[in-house]
Amino acid sequence: MNYRGLVIEDTYCECTDVYIARVLLTAISESVAIHEAAYLSGWSIITSVPIQGCIEGFVPSAETPDGRPGVLIQLNAPTPVGAEPFRRAVLERLYILPHLPTCSLFDATPEGRAEDWIDVAAHVGRWGDGFERDVVIGGHDALSIPIMTGDQVVDRKIGVCIGTDGVLEIFARDAASCVAGAQEAVARIVRDVRDVAVFNYPVGGISGAKVGGTTYTEEGVTINEPFCPSLRKIVKTKIPDAANAVIEFPMTAISEAAVRLGLKAAIDAFTDTPGSVEITAPSFGGAWGGRHVYLRDVLEVDG
Incomplete structure (x- = not known):
């Protein structure tokens, strides 16, 4: 899209x-x-x-x-x-x-x-x-x-x-663009979107993980290798050619309706940030959660 x-x-x-x-x-x-x-x-x-x-x-x-x-x-x-x-x-x-x-x-x-x-x-x-x-x-x-x-x-x-969480993966030209976009997303959500909360991370986003491990199977979380730029030549990644860095942007919300507003605000913030290339969301085949919030529907939210 x-x-x-x-x-x-x-x-x-x-x-x-x-x-x-x-x-x-x-x-x-x-x-x-x-x-x-x-x-x-x-x-x-x-x-x-x-x-x-x-x-x-x-x-x-x-x-x-x-x-x-x-x-x-x-x-x-x-x-x-x-x-x-x-x-x-x-x-x-x-x-x-x-x-x-x-x-x-x-x-x-x-x-x-x-x-x-x-x-x-x-x-x-x-x-x-x-x-x-x-x-x-x-x-x-x-x-x-x-x-x-x-x-x-x-x-x-x-x-x-009982509320819900939500998360985006943002591909950017470089790490500086990732950080700038995450900081802008935090500012917009804290200022404008009630019932949605951002994690207390220094830059708003994190270097994400996957549930469990393939080599170290006893671990609860390990690197999410399809999103690691340095592994491009080793594993099949999801990183576009124009991107050299990825940041994960998580949030929590009181309701699914609220998390849609939060995701929309974050997408708008990264869209307005120079250096952003593409946005997606992680899926773990149900290992993390059974609730599906489609980005196509999020983009139609009037925030």
Whole structure:
């Protein structure tokens, strides 16, 4: 397919269901909120940790429970991880909250979407060592925990809903074009697309992997060799002649409708980036997920 002068492969994105604990981190300023949200999201890719942290976007102070600027975070993991391991991983991640100066945390699960609830207060609240107290802030039943910069408010319970992920593979003239496109895609999604979150990677995209291994069969993930430029003469790759680098751009979303908007925003960003050559999406024959989001349909989304 030709889209605004760029080749888009007529294929589908193989997506999987993910548990999502969507939270709102507020702070004394927007700058503090985004820095602490990045810290809370942490080194987060399911390859090596039990939970992923993705940044969704900014929320103005007029729309937050405590009237301060905030950042939405989607803590998530593929559903095969299991509900109980995910719950434990969320609690372990949120246990660092009282270390974050001026920050408070609120549940941000979309109304009616919670399939389970995580009792955060029973875990994080013990930081208060008996000095914590019950409060209601902006309609949220919460705990107030004294910390060095003032009182930190933590919602008593955080909802868990089922969302989905999505990913693109972008072929570009060089690595610099890959990075520039990924950074632009992050900026557009965080600014313009609600309910979609980008991974907390320094450049927004990653060097992707495949599920399992062919030589090292005991490994959970290994290189995705059809997308590695230096292997062109060794294996059959999917890389166009004009491309010398590839970057993977993943995301999570509250719904399939939302992930379509996110994929469209990312495609537009890479299309507008000089050096982009072609865009496709990875498929693992169902090994990753059973949900198919066709790029042809994504291009028709009115974002």
